[in-house]
Amino acid sequence: MKTMFFGLVLALGLMTAAAADRTWTGKISDSMCGAKHKMGAEHGATAMSDHDCTLACVKNGAKFVFVSSGKIYKIENQDFASLTEHAGHTVQLKGFLKSDTITVSSIETALGIYDLTQYTPKA
Ligand SMILES: [Cu+2]
Numbered sequence: 001m002k003t004m005f006f007g008l009v010l011a012l013g014l015m016t017a018a019a020a021d022r023t024w025t026g027k028i029s030d031s032m033c034g035a036k037h038k039m040g041a042e043h044g045a046t047a048m049s050d051h052d053c054t055l056a057c058v059k060n061g062a063k064f065v066f067v068s069s070g071k072i073y074k075i076e077n078q079d080f081a082s083l084t085e086h087a088g089h090t091v092q093l094k095g096f097l098k099s100d101t102i103t104v105s106s107i108e109t110a111l112g113i114y115d116l117t118q119y120t121p122k123a
Contacts, residue, residue: 021094026068028086030057035067050088076103
């Protein structure tokens with residue numbers, strides 16, 4: 001009886017570990033641009049910030065994606081609130097990865113990473 005109980009605890013423990021969230025540092029982008037926003041190529045001659053480009057692409061039917069270490073991950077929960085807020089930004093994303101798709105559980109601004117592409121200089 002005792003061994004059965006410990007077996008169950010062990011099994012539950014392993015299940016929890018397998019479903020644990022992971023953290024990545026990367027950029028919120030869109031499926032149309034992927035890793036690189038071609039600065040206006042998709043949106044006429046106007047140069048756009050990564051933030052605006054991502055939002056514009058998503059508005060035009062693209063999906064939010066997450067780019068980390070050159071790899072593009074799909075995002076399962078497209079309606080996750082801070083995706084819009086952090087579009088085009090470098091963030092720390094927490095979530096559960098299944099094949100190439102992440103179910104996002106939290107998005108935070110990546111501390112210590114100063115990303116120039118996030119800022120559009122005001123003329
Ligand atoms: Cu775009």
